[in-house]
Amino acid sequence: MTELRTLKVALLGCGNVGAQVARILIEDADTLAARAGAKLQLSGIAVRNVHAQRDVDLPQELFTTDADTLVKDADLVIELMGGIEPARTLILSALRNGACVVTGNKALVAQDGPTLHEEADKAGVQLSYEAAVAGAIPILRPIRDSLAGDRITRVLGIVNGTTNFILDQMDTTGAQFADALAEAQRLGYAEADPTADVEGHDAAAKAAILASLSFHTRFALENVHCEGITSVTAADIAAAKDAGFVIKLLAIAEKLNVADTETGGGEGVSVRVHPTLLPREHPLAAVHGAFNAVFIEAENAGELMFYGQGAGGTPTASAVLGDLVSAARSLVLGGPGRTETTTGQVSALPIDAAVTSYYIGLDVADQPGVLARIAQLFAEHGVSIEIMRQTIHRDAESNVESAELRIVTHRASEAALAATVEAVKGLDVINSVTSVLRVEGV
Amino acid sequence: MTELRTLKVALLGCGNVGAQVARILIEDADTLAARAGAKLQLSGIAVRNVHAQRDVDLPQELFTTDADTLVKDADLVIELMGGIEPARTLILSALRNGACVVTGNKALVAQDGPTLHEEADKAGVQLSYEAAVAGAIPILRPIRDSLAGDRITRVLGIVNGTTNFILDQMDTTGAQFADALAEAQRLGYAEADPTADVEGHDAAAKAAILASLSFHTRFALENVHCEGITSVTAADIAAAKDAGFVIKLLAIAEKLNVADTETGGGEGVSVRVHPTLLPREHPLAAVHGAFNAVFIEAENAGELMFYGQGAGGTPTASAVLGDLVSAARSLVLGGPGRTETTTGQVSALPIDAAVTSYYIGLDVADQPGVLARIAQLFAEHGVSIEIMRQTIHRDAESNVESAELRIVTHRASEAALAATVEAVKGLDVINSVTSVLRVEGV
Numbered sequence: 065m066t067e068l069r070t071l072k073v074a075l076l077g078c079g080n081v082g083a084q085v086a087r088i089l090i091e092d093a094d095t096l097a098a099r100a101g102a103k104l105q106l107s108g109i110a111v112r113n114v115h116a117q118r119d120v121d122l123p124q125e126l127f128t129t130d131a132d133t134l135v136k137d138a139d140l141v142i143e144l145m146g147g148i149e150p151a152r153t154l155i156l157s158a159l160r161n162g163a164c165v166v167t168g169n170k171a172l173v174a175q176d177g178p179t180l181h182e183e184a185d186k187a188g189v190q191l192s193y194e195a196a197v198a199g200a201i202p203i204l205r206p207i208r209d210s211l212a213g214d215r216i217t218r219v220l221g222i223v224n225g226t227t228n229f230i231l232d233q234m235d236t237t238g239a240q241f242a243d244a245l246a247e248a249q250r251l252g253y254a255e256a257d258p259t260a261d262v263e264g265h266d267a268a269a270k271a272a273i274l275a276s277l278s279f280h281t282r283f284a285l286e287n288v289h290c291e292g293i294t295s296v297t298a299a300d301i302a303a304a305k306d307a308g309f310v311i312k313l314l315a316i317a318e319k320l321n322v323a324d325t326e327t328g329g330g331e332g333v334s335v336r337v338h339p340t341l342l343p344r345e346h347p348l349a350a351v352h353g354a355f356n357a358v359f360i361e362a363e364n365a366g367e368l369m370f371y372g373q374g375a376g377g378t379p380t381a382s383a384v385l386g387d388l389v390s391a392a393r394s395l396v397l398g399g400p401g402r403t404e405t406t407t408g409q410v411s412a413l414p415i416d417a418a419v420t421s422y423y424i425g426l427d428v429a430d431q432p433g434v435l436a437r438i439a440q441l442f443a444e445h446g447v448s449i450e451i452m453r454q455t456i457h458r459d460a461e462s463n464v465e466s467a468e469l470r471i472v473t474h475r476a477s478e479a480a481l482a483a484t485v486e487a488v489k490g491l492d493v494i495n496s497v498t499s500v501l502r503v504e505g506v
Numbered sequence: 507m508t509e510l511r512t513l514k515v516a517l518l519g520c521g522n523v524g525a526q527v528a529r530i531l532i533e534d535a536d537t538l539a540a541r542a543g544a545k546l547q548l549s550g551i552a553v554r555n556v557h558a559q560r561d562v563d564l565p566q567e568l569f570t571t572d573a574d575t576l577v578k579d580a581d582l583v584i585e586l587m588g589g590i591e592p593a594r595t596l597i598l599s600a601l602r603n604g605a606c607v608v609t610g611n612k613a614l615v616a617q618d619g620p621t622l623h624e625e626a627d628k629a630g631v632q633l634s635y636e637a638a639v640a641g642a643i644p645i646l647r648p649i650r651d652s653l654a655g656d657r658i659t660r661v662l663g664i665v666n667g668t669t670n671f672i673l674d675q676m677d678t679t680g681a682q683f684a685d686a687l688a689e690a691q692r693l694g695y696a697e698a699d700p701t702a703d704v705e706g707h708d709a710a711a712k713a714a715i716l717a718s719l720s721f722h723t724r725f726a727l728e729n730v731h732c733e734g735i736t737s738v739t740a741a742d743i744a745a746a747k748d749a750g751f752v753i754k755l756l757a758i759a760e761k762l763n764v765a766d767t768e769t770g771g772g773e774g775v776s777v778r779v780h781p782t783l784l785p786r787e788h789p790l791a792a793v794h795g796a797f798n799a800v801f802i803e804a805e806n807a808g809e810l811m812f813y814g815q816g817a818g819g820t821p822t823a824s825a826v827l828g829d830l831v832s833a834a835r836s837l838v839l840g841g842p843g844r845t846e847t848t849t850g851q852v853s854a855l856p857i858d859a860a861v862t863s864y865y866i867g868l869d870v871a872d873q874p875g876v877l878a879r880i881a882q883l884f885a886e887h888g889v890s891i892e893i894m895r896q897t898i899h900r901d902a903e904s905n906v907e908s909a910e911l912r913i914v915t916h917r918a919s920e921a922a923l924a925a926t927v928e929a930v931k932g933l934d935v936i937n938s939v940t941s942v943l944r945v946e947g948v
Binding site: 084088092095096098099100194200201202205206209210211212213214215280347350362364365366367368369370371372373376378379381382383384385386387388389390393 | 526530534537538540541542636642643644647648651652653654655656657722789792804806807808809810811812813814815818820821823824825826827828829830831832835
């Protein structure tokens with residue numbers, strides 16, 4: 065057997081994922097070398113505090129605080145520090161030096177993808193970030209390579225394990241949001257400050273990345289309409305369940321042709337994150353706990369789903385190392401790195417131009433003719449009703465009757481729906497609008 | 507924009523998939539050119555009869571019976587003829603000419619993979635066959651590239667839509683095999699001669715390919731133990747359903763360490779196709795109709811599942827075109843094609859060394875002490891029982907009682923199980939062994 069060349073690997077950051085990447089690089093060195101066609105030598109791990117406690121026992125001499133020097137001497141750089149700076153500067157410096165870069169930094173890729181890609185293309189090296197979206201699930205490479213000869217029309221992703229765990233708990237146990245969040249925190253699925261997860265920011269960064277790859281056009285974080293799950297109530301979940309739906313936080317990217325709207329529409333891609341009702345028989349409805357899944361609709365391939373663990377040190381390390389071995393192979397074989405194509409010409413649509421179905425819950429007066437008046441109002445706003453169901457409640461003591469009205473619409477624009485809801489609120493027979501939620505998969 | 511170079515694409519075969527590939531190459535020429543970085547010009551379609559009726563209206567001048575000449579002049583060759591010859595000779599000739607080859611020919615790849623790969627490596631060109639396994643589902647590329655830094659331990663695949671449709675029908679409607687097969691034939695999911703599907707031969711070729719990629723070792727068709735679904739009865743399905751299981755035809759490849767068996771074991775990979783009981787809550791149990799799915803367990807990534815359409819002209823064409831665009835990009839960028847690694851050293855295990863759980867249905871005499879005697883016999887053969895359930899039936903007219911015994915074992919070797927079943931048959935209290943089925947996912 066010929067002697068394999070050695071490639072130096074610099075690791076930036078040694079948290080949950082980084083520590084597992086370092087462990088596997090050391091423990092599985094022989095296997096990785098055989099797969100890559102080169103020895104992958106971990107040359108150092110840049111951290112803020114070289115004496116910090118780690119999850120994994122690693123050789124102390126690998127640690128350094130001097131990330132700059134480490135990067136300058138590396139063939140392959142793995143960035144797992146997170147945040148924008150100094151990650152951005154270090155990655156750009158690595159690319160300029162001709163090193164391939166593997167990162168799991170979704171915020172940075174969503175914000176600065178074009179700059180990073182431009183630098184990688186200029187240097188002819190690979191920039192890859194499979195770990196940035198849906199952890200262990202191979203999703204970016206299949207979209208980029210396997211579906212390169214197809215046209216993706218829609219992507220629906222459960223890409224945040226924390227919120228899926230919380231919504232799944234609420235669905236299973238009937239818990240309120242606050243209690244389900246507390247349980248997620250107790251089990252380590254949610255952080256002490258859960259804002260980035262529960263407000264949808266994490267999912268929004270992943271939505272921007274998925275949309276960019278799926279539609280061959282760079283979408284930035286500001287193109288993503290984002291709503292979190294903090295306002296989803298146990299009553300919403302119960303009503304959805306009763307109607308045969310489950311509520312999931314979805315990252316959605318879909319091509320729409322809404323040229324006839326007056327809301328800045330036209331052909332384009334709607335990229336958004338929001339709580340969404342899905343029929344219980346939809347493949348994504350069966351994704352429980354902290355698992356992730358991405359459902360793709362393509363013109364030729366039809367429906368595809370990719371399912372697996374979306375977070376966790378070891379699963380995410382698998383995605384990082386897959387990218388690393390691919391990048392190493394490209395260095396060994398020679399030739400420029402495989403890059404994404406950005407040949408698309410589609411624009412990001414504002415949320416008002418999004419077209420979807422809606423679930424609307426109303427607390428209404430129990431009077432004759434109420435349904436007719438509401439139906440009339442929907443018709444006037446061009447929103448077609450698919451299902452309308454009224455449930456009468458009678459308070460046993462007071463003998464007062466109240467009525468609950470649940471409406472599922474056909475596909476309509478956000479703008480038309482918003483106008484309809486405004487008008488409905490003005491009706492004297494409406495006590496309150498209890499929920500307005502979007503529906504997919506019907 | 508700089509002028510793109512033109513790559514000549516030769517298509518061999520124009521059946522269900524080939525006709526769609528031709529259509530998309532013509533209709534989506536601009537999109538494909540942008541993705542590939544080169545114009546993909548369909549230079550000709552080799553068929554046996556140039557005047558045959560096609561599913562798609564294609565320019566008559568593209569058709570030729572002279573495949574040899576077409577291949578000699580091509581940069582990219584798509585082989586969708588099926589069968590071993592002349593496909594094999596044409597592919598080898600294309601590779602020797604420096605053309606990249608895309609094929610959907612599972613039988614050929616399973617039988618002659620090593621020869622084809624050797625030729626592709628020698629020429630430094632890509633040989634890819636995503637369409638050969640699970641149709642539209644991107645599965646080979648994720649295994650090869652995305653999981654390159656991980657160690658796959660087990661693959662369970664529903665890779666034959668015909669048999670999944672038949673078993674799903676039997677499960678849903680209670681139909682017998684023959685009726686479900688007739689229904690599948692009526693709907694076009696099964697061929698007039700369904701042998702290759704229902705006897706598991708199609709799944710076996712795919713199992714060999716999945717095992718080869720997953721364990722970085724070439725496994726041939728003769729390494730695959732294959733049992734079809736023709737002997738699965740409505741009673742088997744009903745009993746499985748009653749016990750919380752569903753029966754699926756699975757292609758299985760798993761690493762086992764059975765060094766302690768006397769059956770030719772040792773560390774190795776068991777590759778097999780057989781009807782298998784899966785718990786109803788297993789992700790694969792929810793794969794209905796003619797859909798396919800591949801479930802992967804890897805050391806670091808954990809559990810992954812890939813789901814989608816496993817057959818059909820247009821979905822399979824998506825996989826072919828994904829490979830084609832990737833191959834074209836490699837020609838445009840230069841550098842050798844990406845190849846598989848065959849660094850594994852694992853051997854194929856004989857079926858006797860396979861280790862799994864079993865479901866055994868027995869028709870037994872309703873006498874005291876029968877359960878104890880059977881349990882004793884299992885213990886003597888080293889097969890541990892997980893669940894044992896006896897149901898007594900009393901014939902209302904004759905007043906004769908019969909007892910049905912259902913046993914689910916813990917994991918045991920095929921050899922131990924076979925010996926146990928033989929011994930059980932010899933007991934005087936046993937009327938018959940009604941079914942022996944393997945169980946996964948417990």
